[in-house]
Amino acid sequence: MDVSHDPPSLRARDVLWRFGPMVYGPTVLFALGEGAVIPLIPVIAARLGADVATAALVASALVVGQLAGNLPAGWAVARLGERLTMAIAGTVALAGVVVMALAPHLGVFAISVLLIGFCAAAFGLARHSFMTTRVPLTFRARALSLLGGTFRFGMFIGPFVAAALLAVFEDEHAAIWFFGVCLIATVLLVLLGPDPEKQFAAPQPSGSPPGATEQNGTLSEDTGEAITGSLPVVRREGVFRTMWRFRGVLGRLGVAAASLSAVRSARQVVLPLWGVSIGLDAQTIALVVGVSGAIDFALFYASGQVMDRFGRLWAALPAMILMGGGFIALSFTHDLGQSAMWFAMFAAVLGVGNGLSSGILLTLGADAAPKTDPAPFLGSWRTLTDAGGATAPLLVSAIAAASTLAVATGVMGAVGLLGALAFYRWVPRNTD
Incomplete structure (x- = not known):
């Protein structure tokens, strides 16, 4: 894709700043509220009578809802547009939050969690589709890495907000109502802010004359003459046909x-379990995981810079090698004398790898999506990536139960290295 048609004054910083009111701001608010509630879902489920296994199942309903929501979200964005889909998703999620706060028993609470996950999928896909069609290719990766970074920021700060609310109100429902306030602000920002679909038109290919329009992949110039015959329209394909x-x-x-x-998902499960397995206290585990998360967050924009300047593979490959190699190396340190030191070191390595991968899935999905109607494709793409994230904790749990946590960790490392080979084989060397 040639971006030489972009105006000279169109700088990455200017455009990214203008995306704030309709993309980055709502993302931070949604993630902040969601991050405040997620750690408390098992706690509230237990208060409603769930045992440990059932509480874990209720918590997983968020991921299940997200998985189930991706394909319908692709259909909705293709027909309603990004802005309206985000507003509807935020409103329905607000209804889910109210039900969650007032749930009289566990079944109703679980359904509300499922609904919020469904809405999170629609909200996320609408942002992804908008950025895919509106951001010039020259800084697409930076824009999408920043999108991933704003989401990580909200999820990182959210638990601290929940802890502060618990200290003040001594009631877990305070975090749920905080999520509701965040959703109200999100919907207002989406509806009252600048209309992204009017302010940012999708960029046209270079060499197209003024007034040209794209029809089924070809450009037609508007000559001002009367049109005979039927009006040409852009054909929209359904989700399954696109798949x-x-x-x-x-x-x-x-x-x-x-x-x-x-x-990525395995990292969130393995690190706390590994700390418990080698006998560390909760405070030390939280510190190590927190430092790993801070390293991860600090690198999110660097990933976009690397992808835009050198190509997608230069971020994907080092990220997968670091995470795969880090898991494999960690799996051999369980019974060593300095196991705590090795744990902290490889947690940092995993944080670096995860930070370098920020925005990669969004960017590769945007690169591969059809330019005129990306939403149905992105629904399928996000279903695949979410399925990978949902499967990993189950795989770690099953292997650890059948063998040991060290074996499960090594298997996830092998998955990372195989993924690195797949990226090397299949990532396009250019995005034209």
């Missing part, structure tokens, strides 16, 4: 992306 049409890229690059999502 079949792009089955090749989804089956290759999409599976590689799912492996990255799996390794």
Whole structure:
């Protein structure tokens, strides 16, 4: 894709700043509220009578809802537009939050969690689709890495907000109502802010004359003459037809992306379990995991810089090698004398790898999506990546139960290295 048609004054910083009111701001608010509630879902479920296993199942309903919501979200964005889909998703999520806060028993609470996950999928896909069609290719990766970074910021700060609210109100429901306030602000920002679909038109290919329009992949110049015959329209393909049409890229690059999502998700499960397994106290584990998360967050924009300047592979490959190699190396340190030191060191390595991967899944999905109607494709893409993330904790749990946590950690490392090979094989060397 040639971006030489962009005006000279169109700088990355200016455009990214203008995206704030309709993309980055709502993302921070949504993630901040969600991050405040997520750690308390098992706690509230237990208060409603769930045992440990059932509480974990209720917490997983958020991921299940997100998985189930991606394909319908692709359909909704293609027909309603990004802005309206975000507003509807935020409003329905607000209804789910109210039900969650007032839930009289566990079943109603679980359904509300499922609904919020469904809405989170629609909200996320609408942002992804908007950025795919509106951001010039020259700084697409930076824009999407920043999108991923704003989400990480909200999820990182959210638990601290929840802890402060618990200290003041001594009631877990305070965090739920805080999520509701965040959703109200999100919907207002989306509806009352600048209309992204009017302010940012999708960029036209270079060499197109003024007034040209794209029709089924070809450009037609508006000559001002009367049109005879039927009016040409852009054909929109459904979600499943799009999935079949792009089955090749989804089956290759999409599976590689799912492996990255799996390794990321495994990191969140393995590190706390590893700390418990080697006998560390909760405070030390939280400190190590927190430092790893801080390193991860600090690198999110660097990932976008690398992808825009040198290519997508230069971020994807080091990220997967670091995380895969880090998991494998960690798996051999469980019974060593300095196991706590090795744990802290490889947690930092995993944080670096995860930070370098910020925005990769969003960027690769945007690169592979059709330019005129990306939402149905992105629904399939995000379903694959979310499935990878949802499967990893189950895989770690099953292998650890059948063998040891060290074996499970090594297996996830192997998944990371195989994913690195898949990225090397299938990531395009250019995005034209």
